[in-house]
Amino acid sequence: MKVGRGALSPPFLVMDVIAAANAREATHPGVIRMEVGQPGLGAPRGAVEAAAAAMRSGAALGYTEAFGLPSLRARIARHYAEHYGAAVPAARVAVTVGASGAFPLAFLAAFDPGDRVAMAAPYYPPYANILRALGMEPVLLPCGAGTRFQPTVAMLDALDPLPAGLVVASPCNPAGTMLSPEELRAIAAWCHARGVRLVSDEIYHGLSWGGVAESTAAALSPSAIVVNSFSKYWSMTGWRIGWLVLPEDLLRPVECLAQNMFISAPHVAQVAAEAAMDCREELEARKAGYARARAALLEGLPFRRMAEADGAFYLWCDVGELTGDSVAFCRAMLEGAGVAATPGVDFDPARGGRFVRFSYCGDAEAVLRAPGRLRGWLERGGAG
Structure with a gap:
């Protein structure tokens, strides 16, 4: 039976990361969720x-x-x-x-x-x-x-x-x-x-x-x-x-x-x-929380090269000094550090093996713990 060309679209890998993080959370509670661009708080x-x-x-x-x-x-x-x-x-x-x-x-x-x-x-x-x-x-x-x-x-x-x-x-x-x-x-x-x-x-x-x-x-x-x-x-x-x-x-x-x-x-x-659209005061308070998370991650994440994060709620980190396989890196990071992030190949198949995207719009307290977890994991040789 024929399968239409539209059914052959490649996966959106962040959805696979979500599934892996959900499975990890079921057996090891406390995963820091930084893989998806979904605000941690609901509608205003x-x-x-x-x-x-x-x-x-x-x-x-x-x-x-x-x-x-x-x-x-x-x-x-x-x-x-x-x-x-x-x-x-x-x-x-x-x-x-x-x-x-x-x-x-x-x-x-x-x-x-x-x-x-x-x-x-x-x-x-x-x-x-x-x-x-x-x-x-x-x-x-x-x-x-x-x-x-x-x-x-x-x-x-x-x-x-x-x-x-x-x-x-x-x-x-x-x-x-x-x-x-x-x-x-x-x-x-x-x-x-x-x-x-x-x-x-x-x-x-x-x-x-x-x-x-x-x-x-x-x-x-x-x-x-x-x-x-x-x-x-x-x-x-x-x-x-x-x-x-x-x-x-x-x-x-x-x-x-x-x-x-x-x-x-x-x-x-x-x-x-x-x-x-008329809930500006509440939404601006949330934005201030994102700004605090952004500042803490820019200062604390253990990666030397990050894109200039002018907007949105992501950090695009060059991890090429540690790996050329961002999929394996993110898998190991989830298992070893309990931090879920998205491999760069989702966004750039040719060069994304050396990049990882971290989202900082989720649980604010958890996000602030991420730099310490990642530093400890890397010091233990977690990146291989």
Whole structure:
């Protein structure tokens, strides 16, 4: 029996690490969970209360419009005015089933099977895996510490032939580095002038640490697609709620795709998300906790080379002095130190054997214990 090409997508290895950490925790409690980018605290209080009130009201909470509740779309548009000083009409906002549901909609509307879409490496694995499942070809741009793990216009100028699209992420997963407003503006202008569709992943906005200002491609290009999500800053991973800011030419194509593929994002999650946008005081307190964890890890982790973590809640650590096999290293680290982290090959198959990604958005007290555990494990010869 035939198996479709889309069923042959490679695994997202962090999910395998989660399973291994769960198994280890069952027999050896106290594993420090630094493998997944999931905030340790749930949705903010106001979001939970809004969802509970909606469920108690007796309202059907059925399908919404494919692009979401008008009130949520208007609130997201207001966020662009308040946070970026950008005028984004609510009509250009499409509420989606998380950012994970947004990417297939964007890719299907913007590209055709066989199209080449460029992205920096290291990169968030589902970018490439979704593109391949849709019959498109990822074009990887190897980036290192010299460009802060971000693409440059010079790299784009060297591409021949030109790709149909470019995916950028700022802050990026896994390195946490950001494009400056000037760099993002230059990339957006380059793409628009050459007919290359820019897809800007902005899901970690709100979680930056002061070195680089946040800017949105929605304010820099009339042809760019912006992806965002309530999963990270708003701590709503399991609610599966995100959004797109779309250029005019893709509004109806994406709407038709969304109607057929998803109908709509969950109604109650949309209600909660709208309320979450007014929970800034609680969310900023959580952000301050991430900042403390980040500072402690930057000072205490026993690795000499780490990416400049401008934003998000990850540290991308070069462990090449200890290993060239990050999968085996992470397995040994889980068994020997009780610390779960993600091997770099998940994000860069060619060079990721010498990198490990640590997430610091989980249990704050546990995260602060990680440097001591890792130092002790390495002193015992744990890395082999």
